[in-house]
């Protein structure tokens with residue numbers, strides 16, 4: 001049963017709209033602050049993220065605090081019917097602190113301490129830094145706990161997994177290892193297979209994370225960094241939770257990055273938020289950019305079981321990323337903003353509200369340009385988003401209940417990077433393969449949860465597991481139980497090769513009991529160069545009813561069918577005649593194994609057949625034009641169907657029954673036409 005969640009903070013029952021706001025850069029010109037308030041109202045902005053990099057304005061010298069400017073801003077926001085998403089300032093440390101306490105600066109693997117500067121680069125272990133964070137965060141919470149504008153805590157900014165190998169961090173790592181290995185060094189040495197190259201560790205403090213040859217050590221170092229980041233987050237947010245228990249806490253994730261396990265981090269925050277920066281218009285496959293973004297939205301919604309998330313940062317026009325810095329074309333800001341909402345975001349926020357006059361981000365897209373007025377295209381397009389969000393109050397708290405799960409797992413990704421690169425070389429392309437398996441569902445308007453290997457699987461009709469090279473403990477058993485209870489699983493080449501220590505499974509792959517579940521033994525795999533391909537021929541009269549022929553690229557595994565049915569075989573190269581696709585049935589359950597990376601139509605046709613068999617369909621129309629996405633949010637009674645055209649040309653869809661477009665309050669005919677980058681939110685009349 002779909003349900004309706006509470007708003008992020010019940011203080012505000014509207015969609016949030018706003019962005020990173022740095023009034024401390026304009027302390028010398030308070031008239032700009034008044035202008036900001038006027039422009040916020042004009043653009044329909046109601047949520048401003050303050051203090052993200054304000055430490056030197058809040059505490060210009062050790063123990064000397066200045067909150068006057070922030071008091072003024074908070075009062076102005078409240079008077080303007082807007083809210084503050086208040087950050088803790090730990091994302092960037094003040095210069096006096098680095099001078100007084102050098103231990104707060106990170107140390108690189110070569111032992112050299114980084115000089116003060118840049119941002120997001122404090123030591124996560126330093127007790128001094130943690131103490132300083134607790135002091136300033138306590139002051140912020142005490143001062144603003146009753147303030148009507150305080151809506152949400154935004155801890156720090158974009159915590160990352162960057163290395164600090166200072167003595168404090170290494171000692172913390174060694175303690176973490178002792179816990180993980182029950183204080184048993186022999187257990188660690190076995191897990192690390194450290195007799196290889198005579199690398200056995202005689203004591204805990206010999207273990208330093210610089211030896212990329214010990215794959216289990218590199219994996220543990222990644223795990224530790226996630227652990228230590230969450231530990232830091234918990235430490236710095238403890239006063240917020242104690243003093244303002246009703247104010248939710250978030251931190252802006254970067255699911256596009258592979259440096260932290262955000263699936264693990266998700267448990268520590270109250271609401272997921274993330275920073276989305278697609279490079280629109282820079283790819284020959286613009287639709288692919290929409291697909292990548294959609295997958296990450298689905299991941300953020302699924303991290304807390306369907307709870308709406310926040311689009312904490314996006315750019316109204318020109319990002320600092322990208323090769324040639326393309327501006328968003330007209331309409332793209334509304335489309336990409338509502339794409340987030342379509343997948344479960346209850347907010348649209350930007351980096352940044354106003355362009356800074358100097359430094360790194362002075363030209364980065366913003367709601368307010370240096371010109372300063374509401375007359376820019378950027379501002380007007382933000383105001384369009386504001387007007388659209390104002391129509392979507394009823395969507396707040398609604399969610400999605402996908403019946404398809406795509407398993408994307410950070411620990412597995414680390415293992416592919418650290419442990420499998422020696423074996424698989426340049427053809428790993430994990431995220432690219434995620435997109436390939438996600439895209440057929442996106443295109444068909446079938447919603448997907450993107451979850452990691454710790455997810456509960458029972459609620460899904462279909463579980464897709466590409467390239468699960470490393471299995472986390474318990475996943476194989478859950479997948480097995482899921483199929484035996486009637487579920488359908490799809491697994492691909494290179495799965496269940498190693499355990500959580502990157503130790504190869506003995507007895508053939510897929511290991512951990514999955515050889516029997518899928519009825520295949522993957523004996524070897526061959527890699528191919530760009531431009532090379534291998535044919536795939538479907539078996540005559542196969543149960544999927546698809547005919548091909550198809551092509552494989554990058555890699556083909558040689559698999560043996562052991563009690564499974566061969567649905568397709570290779571049609572060329574030395575693998576000719578060997579199985580490429582199999583299925584093994586377990587009562588009502590089915591376990592499909594795809595032995596190769598495919599190109600072109602195969603995954604579309606394959607998943608269309610599975611969707612037909614499982615009764616998975618788009619709620620709107622059978623035929624959705626390519627590049628048009630349909631996503632539905634619901635509270636169980638009423639559906640809100642977002643229809644989004646990512647094409648540069650208009651597209652039409654046959655709806656079959658009458659709808660109303662919530663954005664315009666207009667009835668929609670039997671055929672709707674979406675303009676280039678057009679978007680509609682449909683509901684039944």
Ligand code: GLA
Nearest residue numbers: 157158275313319320351364
């Ligand atoms: C990140 C940061 C912001 C800003 C933007 C620029 O997302 O969180 O502070 O630097 O990038 O795109």
Ligand code: ZN
Nearest residue numbers: 123164166169
């Ligand atoms: Zn450190």
